[in-house]
Amino acid sequence: MALKLIKDGTELSLGDSEFSELNKFCEENVIDLTFEWISGQFWLHSDIPKEKPIGIEIDRELSRHEEYLKKSSVHKELLAKAIGVKGTHRPQVLDLTAGMLGDSLLMLAFGCEVWATERHPVIRFLIQSALKNAQHPKLQNFHFQATSAQEILENGPRTEVIYFDPMFEDINEKASPRKEMRIFRNVVGSDQDAIQVFEKALGKKTKRLVVKRPRHSANLSKAPSVQYIGKSTRYDVYFSV
Structure with a gap:
């Protein structure tokens, strides 16, 4: 192999x-x-012949988000509500599970400053290659650290919000996963230490810990302070006390 x-x-x-x-x-x-x-960066071949390869088009995604937000208020977005976007306030966010940068780039488009980490070498390689190829001005507010969630919680920046989107097999997920999730579940696997990371993040006493979950799944651990529920996804928010 x-x-x-x-x-x-x-x-x-x-x-x-x-x-x-x-x-x-x-x-x-x-x-x-x-x-x-x-086109200036590395892409991962799919596990199915003739299926398009996987890559992160950072400039294109940020521009797409910006165009959408010109037509729709950022304050209507569930993710924006969950992380505490209010009025002109844009929180600093630590994304513990960068993945393919989907949520990190959306939060950047909101106007947030974002720190992100990814521990898996395959995804990390795609991120780093894509970042070298990207030129969008909003990336001045994006900081990627090639380490684990546990490590960045120990030694990373102190932010207003911690964002956590663990990858796992969920018994309530009925829909077929999209291509990226199908491949990464085979290559990366689930986050076996999700509970430990959650507890450590909760212990940081930030203003908000936001956990992304499938809509009908059980709570990752304790009940959240508030939930923002969409059609297929929900955000469990834990306020610091």
């Missing part, structure tokens, strides 16, 4: 230290992964 990196139709050498962590992951987990250099 092996890691393969392709650029301009040619397979790259894995001698570069930039790829050592990925290569080690593939060897230790007996897994084949192929990344291809497309």
Whole structure:
């Protein structure tokens, strides 16, 4: 089993230290992964032939969010309500589970300053490659740290809000997962330490701890102070006391 990196139709050498962590992951987990250099960054090949590869188009996503928010008030957004966007106030947020940056970029589009971390080497590699290729001005308010949630809670910044979106198998999820989730559940797996991370985040006594959950799933731990519920997702908010 092996890691393969392709650029301009040619397979790259894995001698570069930039790829050592990925290569080690593939060897230790007996897994084949192929990344291809497309439009200035690396993309992960799908596990299904002919399916489009996975990558993070940061500039495009931020611009898409900005265009949408020109037509719809940020204060109507459930995520904005959950993290405490009010009036002109935009909180600083620590995103413990950056993933494919979906929520981090949305919070950036709201006008928040965001710190984010991702511990898994595959997703982390996609993030770092995408960030090198991105130029959107809002990225001056984005700070990515390649570490774990546990580590950044110990030594990271003190923010007004902590945001946590653990990946897990949920018995109440009936819909088929989108492509990214299907692949990452196979490659990354679930967050087995979600409860421990939650308890540690709760102990930081920030103004808000926001936990993203499937709408019908059980509470991650204790009952939240308030919930913001959408069609398929809900945000459990824990206020510091």
